[in-house]
Amino acid sequence: xxxxxxxxxxxxxxxxxxxxxxxxxxxxxxxxxxxxxxxxxxxxxxxxxxxxxxxxxxxxxxxxxxxxxxxxxxxxxxxxxxxxxxxxxxxxxxxxxxxxxxxxxxxxxxxxxxxxxxxxxxxxxxxxxxxxxxxxxxxxxxxxxxxxxxxxxxxxxxxxxxxxxxxxxxxxxxxxxxxxxxxxxxxxxxxxxxxxxxxxxxxxxxxxxxxxxxxxxxxxxxxxxxxxxxxxxxxxxxxxxxxxxxxxxxxxxxxx
Amino acid sequence: xxxxxxxxxxxxxxxxxxxxxxxxxxxxxxxxxxxxxxxxxxxxxxxxxxxxxxxxxxxxxxxxxxxxxxxxxxxxxxxxxxxxxxxxxxxxxxxxxxxxxxxxxxxxxxxxxxxxxxxxxxxxxxxxxxxxxxxxxxxxxxxxxxxxxxxxxxxxxxxxxxxxxxxxxxxxxxxxxxxxxxxxxx
Numbered sequence: 005x006x007x008x009x010x011x012x013x014x015x016x017x018x019x020x021x022x023x024x025x026x027x028x029x030x031x032x033x034x035x036x037x038x039x040x041x042x043x044x045x046x047x048x049x050x051x052x053x054x055x056x057x058x059x060x061x062x063x064x065x066x067x068x069x070x071x072x073x074x075x076x077x078x079x080x081x082x083x084x085x086x087x088x089x090x091x092x093x094x095x096x097x098x099x100x101x102x103x104x105x106x107x108x109x110x111x112x113x114x115x116x117x118x119x120x121x122x123x124x125x126x127x128x129x130x131x132x133x134x135x136x137x138x139x140x141x142x143x144x145x146x147x148x149x150x151x152x153x154x155x156x157x158x159x160x161x162x163x164x165x166x167x168x169x170x171x172x173x174x175x176x177x178x179x180x181x182x183x184x185x186x187x188x189x190x191x192x193x194x195x196x197x198x199x200x201x202x203x204x205x206x207x208x209x210x211x212x213x214x215x216x217x218x219x220x221x222x223x224x225x226x227x228x229x230x231x232x233x234x235x236x237x238x239x240x241x242x243x244x245x246x247x248x249x250x251x252x253x254x255x256x257x258x259x260x
Numbered sequence: 261x262x263x264x265x266x267x268x269x270x271x272x273x274x275x276x277x278x279x280x281x282x283x284x285x286x287x288x289x290x291x292x293x294x295x296x297x298x299x300x301x302x303x304x305x306x307x308x309x310x311x312x313x314x315x316x317x318x319x320x321x322x323x324x325x326x327x328x329x330x331x332x333x334x335x336x337x338x339x340x341x342x343x344x345x346x347x348x349x350x351x352x353x354x355x356x357x358x359x360x361x362x363x364x365x366x367x368x369x370x371x372x373x374x375x376x377x378x379x380x381x382x383x384x385x386x387x388x389x390x391x392x393x394x395x396x397x398x399x400x401x402x403x404x405x406x407x408x409x410x411x412x413x414x415x416x417x418x419x420x421x422x423x424x425x426x427x428x429x430x431x432x433x434x435x436x437x438x439x440x441x442x443x444x445x446x
Contacts, residue, residue: 010431011399017377017384018400022291028304031290032282038312129301140301 091123118148185249264324383433391426
């Protein structure tokens with residue numbers, strides 16, 4: 005084999021492989037968190053700015069709770085996925101399930117009109133209190149859409165260790181399964197924003213999430229219902245539309 | 261804004277300057293990290309820890325205009341520590357499997373079409389850390405021997421020697437075995 009030949013082959017190979025690696029969208033948030041931890045920041049608000057898109061993912065994780073493992077308690081879950089859906093056809097759901105080992109029972113369409121709009125495979129890492137990775141797995145996020153409003157069904161092959169019951173807006177029980185419903189206000193503010201006393205108390209109560217780094221102040225509300233079934237954690241999540249606990253429960257019934 | 265100016269501002273505690281430097285380098289650093297360790301999970305950790313160290317140790321940058329060399333030297337050391345740490349942790353077969361699937365896409369399936377590439381990648385993975393680093397910096401980052409020596413903090417002759425040995429090893433692996441012979445016939 006000629007020197008030039010192998011030179012070109014190595015170069016092309018490395019370029020080809022590298023091109024397939026996309027920077028996870030949460031990376032900057034994780035860097036901020038690590039820096040905040042190391043600087044001993046204990047405030048409710050982050051010192052480093054956080055982008056809105058990243059907050060949505062973080063809010064979803066916060067609402068679901070942490071997972072409990074034999075190896076020890078996971079206190080943080082990092083998630084990464086491609087911004088582009090891994091599968092765009094409902095027929096590929098079984099392929100995604102086989103690939104990840106996650107069984108979703110996700111319908112193609114919910115009775116309230118939300119229709120399948122893609123599947124994302126998420127790579128999750130559980131970190132303990134010392135930031136050591138103690139768990140790694142893949143989960144599935146099935147996206148649905150109705151009149152431009154987006155909703156996702158996230159299924160994780162892990163049991164959730166939830167917050168105290170009073171953290172949730174409502175807890176429903178049916179056939180021995182508990183459904184945890186939470187409504188959370190989100191406020192995206194510019195750097196330097198000082199929360200009011202009322203906001204401070206809402207944050208302490210877990211009713212308000214403030215993300216710093218937006219160009220201007222915007223607010224929205226996220227709605228989530230989470231439950232555990234067959235050793236998996238299910239979660240319906242939306243930031244786009246108001247859904248009551250009963251409406252989300254009706255959707256949950258269609259999943260099992 | 262000039263990079264040296266951003267570095268100066270970061271050293272003065274400007275987080276926005278740090279963020280801009282992150283944006284400039286995140287893709288290259290992440291991809292190089294993934295190539296060095298062979299999987300995206302560790303690649304993420306390495307990239308994040310590299311940038312955390314950049315911010316927390318930025319006062320140690322002596323020449324602001326040489327930031328990129330300093331950044332890559334941090335990456336080189338961080339990746340080495342992560343790889344060693346990983347070797348001490350529980351065996352992780354899932355991660356090895358995941359190494360072939362960045363961002364959920366099954367890269368191995370894509371690459372499988374090209375058996376030569378597959379074999380070459382396996383050969384790159386079998387190189388020792390120093391040789392692999394030199395190969396990646398030389399062929400992927402397209403850095404000169406002089407620049408690589410600056411990053412690794414070694415003599416140019418050492419880089420040349422590692423490059424020569426790594427290339428020879430890759431060539432030997434490629435031409436040995438059944439598919440290697442097939443390659444030679446072409």
